[in-house]
Amino acid sequence: MILDSFKLHSLVLQFTYPDAYIVWDRAGDIARHMQDVWPGLALEDSKPNEQNLRSDVVTVSTGVRMSTITNVAGKGLDQLTIDRMVATVDIWRQQLELSTFNRVSCRAKYVRDFSDKAAAIAEVLSWNLFRIPNDRVFNHHQTESNTSVEGTWKFEDKASFTFLRVGAEEITIEIKAHPDFPETQMKKTAARAYIDFDRGSLGEIDAKSFWLAEWLKGYLHVLHRDLPKVIPSKA
């Protein structure tokens, strides 16, 4: 399967629900409980409609209408992370007195690193989903530095939605040095192919009977079952 050669880069879990104004009364309690669940979590910013707590690997955002867990640079979906996500949702459910979710969604981005962008593009093109003409097109040539490839599939009905994005990208991170510490100057570029799977459930989802751990299993079940239908494994 194509995902075998990719690693989970980031995972975002999002819940929307009817207005939970009680967040204004319990913001402190919520933050304290979240810190018990996620070590190293500290306040990033707080606004009237949401509070954001952040650590090296996670951002937990609690809001009036929507709350989000963003996992980056972590171990992905290991059991400890799932347990912490479950505990986080339990805190929201209890502290915000949620009886229903309007939407539960998860977006997982898988990446595979390449030596340069051309190699990443070549990988994506090798899936035979798109093609870039060899000759000049729209006055551009495929070897031009900013040329890339990206595709999106959208599926939706009344009960669920799925967005699948694939493509190649080049990320550049540049840290400008402070005059006192010129050695901290850094510029790094990374090229990668990505598969970005965003799927959610819609409707009036009973918060009490909602099982996050099982829902995530279902999410991964659908991803692994159907991704090969869109991106066939290479022979």
Added chain:
Amino acid sequence: MRKPTGSRTDIPEQLSFSELLVGVSETQASVPPEDGRSIAVTSKIDAPRVHSDGHAASRRRPHGSVLYPHLFAEGSGSSAVALKLLSQAMADADSAAEAYSSGDLLAVSARLGQIAAAASAAHAKTEFNEALGMVVSHIRRAVLKADATSVNLDQLHTLSRTLRMLFETPTIPLDNAGQLIDELDAVGWDGDHSEVETLVAALLSSDANQSEASVSPAPAAEPQS
């Protein structure tokens, strides 16, 4: 932290605003052609997707197979077997109600026997949710005890409704399971009988010799309503 856009789940890094604007909305305009008639022109423009949350249709409670597809997927394990058996029991309960309405008590008795057998086999596969197993166990006991000549239509409808609820919400929490058992009790599906204990014990010992039901034996200390 980047704000959410449309119904896509927010990934906060490396995505430009234009990358997030992948939704398509339609705008309509009436353009009067030269002959004076009016024609509708539909054009598609890129725009943030509107949340589906407000749609009346999307407010329906999603089926368990939508939220937890792996539990229902054939060949995926015991949960799929349990849910298939519950589905069969649900159909049998509906058939029993139909048979009762037409006065066919023999058919009612046969259907109740099938429901008891399905519930017995399903119970052994409900280890993924003890609360579900508790209701299934209660149904098994109550239906085993039941006499087709003494059941009524209300009981059969309640049984069918309960089985449907279990099938659609296999992740039912413990307190909701307790409520379902209370509802079954209230119409006469009583799963707490000493003679039923004996029947269940006999059934379990015979089940143990059957491959399907013995893969995952029922817990020794079964939750009681």
